[in-house]
Amino acid sequence: MLPKYDYGDRVRVIRNVRDDGTFPGKAIGDFLVRRGSIGYVQNVGSFLQDEIIYSVHFLEENLVVGCREEELISGDDPWVPSKFEFRDKVITLITLSAKGEVIAEKGTEGQVLKIIRDRPEGVMYHIHFGDGRLFMIPEDALEFAPKKEREMKYSHDEAEENE
Structure with missing residues (x-):
């Protein structure tokens, strides 16, 4: 299980991101980041040992949000x-x-x-x-x-x- 993206990589989120209960100061379901937004990978981790999770800093929203690999594409890919x-x-x-x-x-x-x-x-x-x-x-x-x-x-x- 090797990560597709590395620290500092420019990525785009392909789904709207809402709080799943893990974002401090927000309620479950609160809107966080709109699909198509660009961010930069700050950290790479895993969830339940089989799912890669990226901490992505979305500059325009000034938020760092956890994203699954399937929610991201390269920031250079067409959108x-x-x-x-x-x-x-x-x-x-x-x-x-x-x-x-x-x-x-x-x-x-x-x-x-x-x-x-x-x-x-x-x-x-x-x-x-x-x-x-x-x-x-x-x-x-x-x-x-x-x-x-x-x-x-x-x-x-x-x-x-x-x-």
Whole structure:
């Protein structure tokens, strides 16, 4: 079990990183680092003797976070940023159809279930519109769904607590 990265290596995290209960001063589930962020390996260790863990210093966030090897790529590897994340609520900007069947009218709300970054036509998403089927939709056909009143109230209450 040899580490892929060494001290000082520039790496990119490929998943959003949230606190799993091991980050001091944060609650479980708190957001720490956004996917695509660049950091530098400060230490290499192991977990349960079979999983390599890297301490990565993310300069922009000013955080040192433990990352598993499969969560990292070289900082020099190509990276395609995406507008939306897993579970984001989105709406269609146009009416979408497949084989002549309308699958979503303009403004239909759906949820991102997967991000596909390696398509020649650009970033695509697997979107669930609530009818049990998944569709691969291009990024430019989607926009963030407006927050519902209940979500807005929660966000407002949360903001007040943080002040």
